[in-house]
Amino acid sequence: MSLLIFALCLTVTVAANSDSNYYGRTKPAKVKQEKVTRLRFYLHDIISGKNPSAVRIAHANVTGGGSVDDSAVGFGSLFAMDDPLTIGPGKNSKEIGNGRGMYVSGSKDISKLTIVMYADLAFTRGKFNGSSISVFSRNPVAEEAGEREIGIVGGRGKFRMARGFVNIKTHQIDMKTGDAVLRYDATVYHY
Template identity: 85%
Template structure:
C-alpha cells in the first residue's frame, strides 16, 4: 500500500512539474508569426497649412529648453541653436488666421544648426486630422527640416501614422508661406504624399 501511495505521489509530482514547465512556455512575450494579409497599398495627397506661432499671449510653440550660450546671432535668434520647442500647431485649409482648422500638429522640434543662415530643425510631430474624411487619423513625421538651406521647397519624411494612415510612409514637401525672423512665427504650406493601406 505504501509503495502504491509513494508511486502515485511521484507520478503526481512529475505531472505537476511537466504542466508548470509547459505553462511557463506559453506565457512568452510573442505569438506565432502569420501573414499580414494587407490590402493593396494606397496613395493619398494632403495639402494644408501649419501655423507655428512662438510670439504673443497664446503661442502654439513654446520653448521648453535651451543651451547656455553667450553672444552672437545664434543667441539673439528666437529659435537659437539648441532650443527645444513643444508644439500644438493648428493645421488649416488656407494660410490665413481665420482659415478653417482641420487638425493640429503636436510634438517637438529642436534647432540643430549653429549658423542662422543655414537654419535647420529636427522635428517629431503627429499631424492629426479632426474633421472631414480623415477625422481621427494622423501621420507622423520624424525628420531633419532644412528651413533655410533650400530655396523654395524642402522635404521631410513620414515614418508612420494611425487610423486611416496606419503603417504610413511617404514625404511632405514644405514651402514657407510666411515667416517673421524676429519672432520666429511661421505659416508653412504642407503638401504630403502618403502611402498607406
C-alpha cells in the same frame, strides 16, 4: 540525499523553462492594395505673443559665439508645439487639425537654420477625421527658395502604417519673432 538534490534541480529547471515561454501566434497577412493620398494644408507655428502655439521648453546654457537669445530659435533650443493645421494660409482659415510634437534647433548658424522635428499631424475634421501622419525628420528651414522635404514615418486611423514624404514651402516667416506659416504637401502611402 543525492536523489533529493537531483529532484530539486530538475524542478528548478522545469520551472525556469516554463517561465521563459510566452504567447505568440503568426498567421499569414491578408494583402491589401496600397493607396496613395495627397494632402495640402497649412501649419501655423506661432512662438510670439500671449497665446503661442509653440513654446521653448529647454535651451543650451552656452552655444558658442553668442547668446541663445540672438534669434527666436537659438541653437540647442527645444520647443513643444501644438500648431493649428488649416485649409488655407490665412489665420482665419478653417482649422482641420493640429500638429503636436517637438522640434530642436540643430544649427549654430542662423543663416542655415535647421530643425529636427517629431510631430503627429492629426486631422480633426473631414474625410480623415481621427487619423494622423507622423513625421520625424531634419527640416532645413533656411532653404526658403525652394521646397524642402521631411519623411513620414507612420500614422494612425486611415493612415495606419503610413510612409511617404511632405514637401514644405514657407508661405510666410518673420525671422525676428520666429512665427511662420508653412504649406505642407504630403504624399502618403498607406493601406
